[in-house]
Amino acid sequence: MNDAIAFVQTPKDIAKLMISLISENKKIQKNISILDTGCGKGIFLKGLQEAGFTNIEGIELSKDLYEFCSKKFPHVTLYNDDYLDWMSLKEYDLIIGNPPYTHYNSLPRSSRSKVVRIVGNKESDIYYAFILKSIELLKEGGELIFIVPYGFFFNTYAKVIRERIIDNGYLETIIDLDETRLFEDENPETLIFKFVKKSLESQQNIRILRIKERNFKPNTINNKAAESLSKSKENEVFTYYERAMFTHESEVWTTYPEKTFSDFYLLKEVCWIGVGLVSGFEQAFILDEEEKSLLNDEEKEFLVKSIKAKHCQGYWTDGFEYYLLIDKRINSEAELKSYPTIHKKLISHKDSMTVRYFPASNKWFHWQALRNYAKLRSFLTQPKIFVPSLDRSTENRFSLTEEPYLPSGDVLTLVPQHKNPFFLLGYLNSKFFREYYLSAGARRGHRISYTQRIMSNVKIPVFDQETENKIAKIAKNIFDGKNTAKRKEIDEIISINLK
Ligand SMILES: C[S@@+](CC[C@H](N)C(=O)[O-])C[C@H]1O[C@@H](n2cnc3c(N)ncnc32)[C@H](O)[C@@H]1O
Numbered sequence: 001m002n003d004a005i006a007f008v009q010t011p012k013d014i015a016k017l018m019i020s021l022i023s024e025n026k027k028i029q030k031n032i033s034i035l036d037t038g039c040g041k042g043i044f045l046k047g048l049q050e051a052g053f054t055n056i057e058g059i060e061l062s063k064d065l066y067e068f069c070s071k072k073f074p075h076v077t078l079y080n081d082d083y084l085d086w087m088s089l090k091e092y093d094l095i096i097g098n099p100p101y102t103h104y105n106s107l108p109r110s111s112r113s114k115v116v117r118i119v120g121n122k123e124s125d126i127y128y129a130f131i132l133k134s135i136e137l138l139k140e141g142g143e144l145i146f147i148v149p150y151g152f153f154f155n156t157y158a159k160v161i162r163e164r165i166i167d168n169g170y171l172e173t174i175i176d177l178d179e180t181r182l183f184e185d186e187n188p189e190t191l192i193f194k195f196v197k198k199s200l201e202s203q204q205n206i207r208i209l210r211i212k213e214r215n216f217k218p219n220t221i222n223n224k225a226a227e228s229l230s231k232s233k234e235n236e237v238f239t240y241y242e243r244a245m246f247t248h249e250s251e252v253w254t255t256y257p258e259k260t261f262s263d264f265y266l267l268k269e270v271c272w273i274g275v276g277l278v279s280g281f282e283q284a285f286i287l288d289e290e291e292k293s294l295l296n297d298e299e300k301e302f303l304v305k306s307i308k309a310k311h312c313q314g315y316w317t318d319g320f321e322y323y324l325l326i327d328k329r330i331n332s333e334a335e336l337k338s339y340p341t342i343h344k345k346l347i348s349h350k351d352s353m354t355v356r357y358f359p360a361s362n363k364w365f366h367w368q369a370l371r372n373y374a375k376l377r378s379f380l381t382q383p384k385i386f387v388p389s390l391d392r393s394t395e396n397r398f399s400l401t402e403e404p405y406l407p408s409g410d411v412l413t414l415v416p417q418h419k420n421p422f423f424l425l426g427y428l429n430s431k432f433f434r435e436y437y438l439s440a441g442a443r444r445g446h447r448i449s450y451t452q453r454i455m456s457n458v459k460i461p462v463f464d465q466e467t468e469n470k471i472a473k474i475a476k477n478i479f480d481g482k483n484t485a486k487r488k489e490i491d492e493i494i495s496i497n498l499k
């Protein structure tokens with residue numbers, strides 16, 4: 001089977017669940033035209049036959065897999081062809097399957113150009129092309145049911161997919177399976193979606209199921225998803241809710257409920273927000289106490305105290321790292337030699353540092369990215385809030401410090417300017433804000449991504465002054481006492497106020 005691109009078998013129960021999503025009016029007509037794209041060993045073909053469908057076709061690139069299916073499914077029409085440049089003679093009532101997932105950069109050369117021709121950029125995954133081609137091959141009123149990674153919901157380069165979906169019809173159902181272990185080797189965050197190629201006649205909602213944890217087995221997933229969908233209700237495996245259709249105004253798509261409030265301002269109006277400083281070679285620039293004690297006075301000028309994600313405790317920071325921040329104050333190796341301790345440390349890493357990525361105007365011993373450096377220095381004496389750029393913890397870790405720390409590359413910095421820093425600290429660490437932020441499209445698998453782009457456009461609800469003061473007071477209390485027991489009090493105040 002070595003001529004297959006990304007063959008991974010879908011569990012039988014997941015295929016069954018997807019087949020159960022076919023609309024009732026199609027299920028009763030057993031001869032609707034169906035195509036399984038990248039049919040592999042035929043897990044969908046088998047499920048479709050068992051459900052009584054008679055007009056089934058499958059396309060598979062791998063000769064071995066095609067032959068395997070030809071023997072096993074004599075009543076299915078099979079094509080041994082590349083779906084991406086296959087000239088179909090007809091359109092389909094239903095296209096279903098688990099297409100290959102492989103990023104452009106990892107595709108064989110022959111497939112790359114086909115993906116670019118269909119999707120229009122080199123940052124795509126092959127499954128984007130499968131979605132677009134399938135939308136094209138559906139009849140009006142036809143349905144597309146795929147299981148794919150979640151990336152096309154938020155990736156900038158997948159905007160074309162989101163637009164094409166909106167322009168040609170609508171998503172009727174989404175089942176977000178997160179990082180559930182479904183496949184043998186890799187477990188990307190996947191979702192099942194059902195798209196209908198039809199313009200919306202009346203206001204209709206998307207039904208969204210999201211799995212509660214990732215250890216459920218396919219059989220349970222199948223049964224509980226069916227139950228949740230038929231009762232329109234959540235159960236122990238899935239959350240259930242309905243939301244308005246995504247529109248062209250939706251910057252990213254998400255499976256979290258929308259949180260809306262009418263009176264708000266943007267976080268960027270009350271905070272400076274920026275990324276941290278990237279050394280690009282940690283071992284060379286971080287100093288331990290002993291190394292630090294060897295620096296002479298001139299060398300100490302390069303010493304900075306820096307906060308990394310691991311120092312963000314939520315509300316407060318704990319510890320910091322000493323770094324040598326080498327920038328354009330030193331411009332040649334000869335100059336570097338006049339700082340003997342620094343030279344000795346850096347030169348031992350020269351080979352590796354020379355081959356790492358750095359801008360053409362830099363020397364090998366410079367930091368990789370010092371965007372915002374001047375700004376960040378000017379904020380040294382002000383209260384700053386740091387948050388890990390990518391965070392796995394279950395509660396938000398916005399962490400305030402009044403110490404003269406700089407942020408390293410794995411944290412985002414907020415510098416409150418027109419708001420009480422403790423009010424912002426309390427609000428950003430609240431449960432409400434966490435849910436709001438997830439609904440803004442910030443989830444990456446089991447982590448949350450705090451980026452300058454998403455954070456800048458965060459909407460903060462307007463609270464009256466008394467409420468702001470209350471939140472600030474509790475937040476200061478948590479910060480001073482390093483005790484998070486009172487987090488809940490802030491959650492309560494916010495939920496009462498935003499009712
Ligand atoms: C993720 S596997 C899924 C297999 C099967 N549908 C299942 O769910 O068990 C994707 C399948 O697509 C096939 N494939 C990859 N690229 C293809 C292409 N360009 N055209 C047709 N099939 C392709 C692979 O050989 C593989 O069998």
